Amino acid sequence: LAHGQGLVLDLPYLEDTIGFFVFSFFGYRRIYPFFLLCVLGTGRGLMSKTSLREGQMIISLPESCLLTTDTVIRSYLGAYIAKWQPPPSPLLALCTFLVSEKHAGDQSLWKPYLEILPKAYTCPVCLEPEVVNLFPKPLKAKAEEQRARVQEFFSSSRDFVSSLQPLFSEAVESIFSYSALLWAWCTVNTRAVYVEHRQRQCLSAEPNTYALAPYLDLLNHSPHVQVKAAFNEETHCYEIRTVSGCRKHEQVFICYGPHDNQRLLLEYGFISVQNPHACVHVSEDILVKYLPSTDKQMNKKISILKDHDFIENLTFGWDGPSWRLLTALKLLCLEAEEFTCWKKILLGEIISDTNEKRSLVIAQKICQYFIEETNAMLRKVSHMKDEVALINQLTLVETLWTEELKILQASAEILNRLQTPFR
Numbered sequence: 001l002a003h004g005q006g007l008v009l010d011l012p013y014l015e016d017t018i019g020f021f022v023f024s025f026f027g028y029r030r031i032y033p034f035f036l037l038c039v040l041g042t043g044r045g046l047m048s049k050t051s052l053r054e055g056q057m058i059i060s061l062p063e064s065c066l067l068t069t070d071t072v073i074r075s076y077l078g079a080y081i082a083k084w085q086p087p088p089s090p091l092l093a094l095c096t097f098l099v100s101e102k103h104a105g106d107q108s109l110w111k112p113y114l115e116i117l118p119k120a121y122t123c124p125v126c127l128e129p130e131v132v133n134l135f136p137k138p139l140k141a142k143a144e145e146q147r148a149r150v151q152e153f154f155s156s157s158r159d160f161v162s163s164l165q166p167l168f169s170e171a172v173e174s175i176f177s178y179s180a181l182l183w184a185w186c187t188v189n190t191r192a193v194y195v196e197h198r199q200r201q202c203l204s205a206e207p208n209t210y211a212l213a214p215y216l217d218l219l220n221h222s223p224h225v226q227v228k229a230a231f232n233e234e235t236h237c238y239e240i241r242t243v244s245g246c247r248k249h250e251q252v253f254i255c256y257g258p259h260d261n262q263r264l265l266l267e268y269g270f271i272s273v274q275n276p277h278a279c280v281h282v283s284e285d286i287l288v289k290y291l292p293s294t295d296k297q298m299n300k301k302i303s304i305l306k307d308h309d310f311i312e313n314l315t316f317g318w319d320g321p322s323w324r325l326l327t328a329l330k331l332l333c334l335e336a337e338e339f340t341c342w343k344k345i346l347l348g349e350i351i352s353d354t355n356e357k358r359s360l361v362i363a364q365k366i367c368q369y370f371i372e373e374t375n376a377m378l379r380k381v382s383h384m385k386d387e388v389a390l391i392n393q394l395t396l397v398e399t400l401w402t403e404e405l406k407i408l409q410a411s412a413e414i415l416n417r418l419q420t421p422f423r
């Protein structure tokens with residue numbers, strides 16, 4: 001199997017577990033051409049028993065199978081949500097329902113689904129701070145934002161959660177603990193599909209676009225496939241069609257979006273090896289690191305880049321430095337007498353051989369700096385793997401840095417070739 005060794009389980013198992021839920025519980029008996037497949041590396045996934053042609057339906061899940069805020073509002077929680085002021089957010093409503101149903105155990109109608117949900121997640125908010133500390137700088141900042149957002153989500157849930165006490169014999173604080181709400185938050189964040197719902201007065205005005213889709217949410221991500229996924233208003237089903245087709249007995253992948261690895265780790269807790277969208281981000285401080293500090297126009301150049309939205313999304317990728325990164329460097333490398341030409345640079349024009357050459361040299365230096373930094377981080381992670389009992393978390397970070405190193409090495413080679421005409 002492309003993603004490591006796997007174990008194929010046959011339909012009886014599927015019927016026993018989630019099959020019971022989707023096929024029997026909802027009286028929904030359409031048989032999909034899938035086995036459930038256990039794959040190391042991607043977690044569980046689905047495999048097609050037949051080949052799927054371009055445009056063919058992968059899965060069509062009826063609205064009644066979706067777990068949305070409508071489900072929550074129709075439930076025993078609905079009355080509590082309706083009377084709570086200010087109205088809880090759609091995310092809080094869903095998370096509260098997930099925790100409450102999990103607590104209900106055998107009594108929950110959603111038990112078969114809840115049982116197959118992961119017990120733990122690997123989004124940065126779930127990782128140890130010493131592991132997050134090993135992230136590339138931009139990801140580390142986003143991971144810290146994520147942690148702060150989840151903590152705020154938890155503290156702002158306290159009053160609403162207290163209002164639910166009449167529903168439970170145990171103290172609500174112990175049921176809706178930080179770890180329980182974190183688990184629910186990660187479940188929604190990593191598994192929900194996008195379905196627009198009408199705004200409900202009993203919920204806050206934040207986006208109400210989450211739908212948990214049992215069975216469908218076993219589909220793993222590949223950046224190499226294309227799918228069309230949306231809620232079909234005519235059939236009232238959430239439908240996914242393959243655009244690229246799928247071979248018989250292969251795992252069926254969908255594409256969560258054209259995300260780079262840092263985004264995949266941040267939102268879904270995994271890294272995609274050989275991801276064509278993977279890249280290494282160049283921040284402002286690194287961009288100017290190898291430029292002469294004596295350049296009197298440097299501040300002006302930086303503010304031009306900022307005004308024209310050229311200071312962010314500067315990257316190295318498998319194809320070398322991005323056009324945006326080279327353009328920013330060309331502008332920063334302008335000689336004093338060329339400075340008036342800055343608009344031409346932003347339009348993609350070549351100003352002079354000197355400018356072309358200088359910008360490539362600086363790009364190469366930045367790339368080399370990143371290669372050294374990446375190698376140092378890989379050594380650090382490797383030492384920590386010997387000492388700290390966080391092997392899975394450290395392996396995740398190691399994979400991220402290893403992929404970044406491959407990208408930088410490819411970029412360095414490309415930059416070498418680009419400089420040949422100027423030697």
Ligand SMILES: C[S@@+](CC[C@H](N)C(=O)[O-])C[C@H]1O[C@@H](n2cnc3c(N)ncnc32)[C@H](O)[C@@H]1O
Binds near residue numbers: 045218269
């Ligand atoms: C919608 S679920 C897919 C089903 C999941 N594998 C499971 O066992 O429940 C999304 C999660 O699956 C995992 N995943 C999806 N695609 C992956 C991939 N290409 N490589 C590794 N893990 C992947 C990640 O943990 C992600 O958060």
